[in-house]
Amino acid sequence: MKIGIISDIHSNSEALNSVLENIKEIDEFICLGDIVGYGADPNYCIEKIKGLNCRCIGGNHDFAITGKVNINYFNYAARAAILWTSLQLKKENFNFLLNLRKKIKLKDNVFAVHGSPQDPLLEYILDKDTASFIFSKYDFKIYFIGHSHLAGCFSFNEDNNKIDYNNFSNGGYVEISKNKRYIINCGSVGQPRDGNPRASYGIYDLKYNTVNIYRVSYPINLTKSKIINAGLPRSLADRLSYGR
Numbered sequence: 001m002k003i004g005i006i007s008d009i010h011s012n013s014e015a016l017n018s019v020l021e022n023i024k025e026i027d028e029f030i031c032l033g034d035i036v037g038y039g040a041d042p043n044y045c046i047e048k049i050k051g052l053n054c055r056c057i058g059g060n061h062d063f064a065i066t067g068k069v070n071i072n073y074f075n076y077a078a079r080a081a082i083l084w085t086s087l088q089l090k091k092e093n094f095n096f097l098l099n100l101r102k103k104i105k106l107k108d109n110v111f112a113v114h115g116s117p118q119d120p121l122l123e124y125i126l127d128k129d130t131a132s133f134i135f136s137k138y139d140f141k142i143y144f145i146g147h148s149h150l151a152g153c154f155s156f157n158e159d160n161n162k163i164d165y166n167n168f169s170n171g172g173y174v175e176i177s178k179n180k181r182y183i184i185n186c187g188s189v190g191q192p193r194d195g196n197p198r199a200s201y202g203i204y205d206l207k208y209n210t211v212n213i214y215r216v217s218y219p220i221n222l223t224k225s226k227i228i229n230a231g232l233p234r235s236l237a238d239r240l241s242y243g244r
């Protein structure tokens with residue numbers, strides 16, 4: 001059983017298609033939210049996800065579109081994209097976002113959420129202190145998260161209470177150990193922020209108890225031109241080239 005982990009697509013159809021062309025022999029997809037926002041192809045991306053065997057969580061951008069998250073939490077460019085997206089969405093795609101859940105259970109003690117177990121939509125797990133609090137407060141073996149657009153893994157060693165962080169901005173590999181617990185971010189499909197502009201995704205192999213994170217290139221210039229031609233803020237196009 002292999003699960004494809006995708007997150008933070010952000011209306012980037014070129015990145016999503018490149019990832020889907022690269023993922024092989026997947027039994028199921030899990031989408032960790034932020035299907036829309038920032039990019040120029042919100043309807044296409046939602047319809048692509050609907051066409052997959054995919055369980056999907058809502059992210060803060062998805063829920064801002066539906067009014068479940070206050071738009072004042074977002075910066076100018078993000079707000080502009082949310083307002084633009086809300087005007088573009090077909091009714092059935094708006095309703096799809098409206099009905100997204102906040103958490104998925106993949107198996108015993110393995111969960112997925114957009115931000116963090118404590119605040120599924122808005123909290124970022126960016127450092128060991130935050131990760132340490134989450135490991136101590138919540139009972140889980142693995143939490144898959146998105147939201148930060150940074151591919152990496154916090155691991156907690158139960159033998160010595162030590163927390164490590166592995167940066168997966170160039171891809172990576174986790175072999176799930178009996179004595180460790182994990183918070184894993186497989187990175188962002190459509191707007192990476194870890195310095196690598198290539199789209200990021202993961203594969204969770206339940207048979208071998210491994211997680212692989214991969215990066216794949218996509219036609220960034222086409223995506224950028226669509227964002228600019230849509231009248232979205234220029235910064236949303238430029239940042240794609242730098243992965244920031």
Ligand SMILES: [Fe+2]
Pocket residue numbers: 008010034059061147148149
């Ligand atoms: Fe996001």
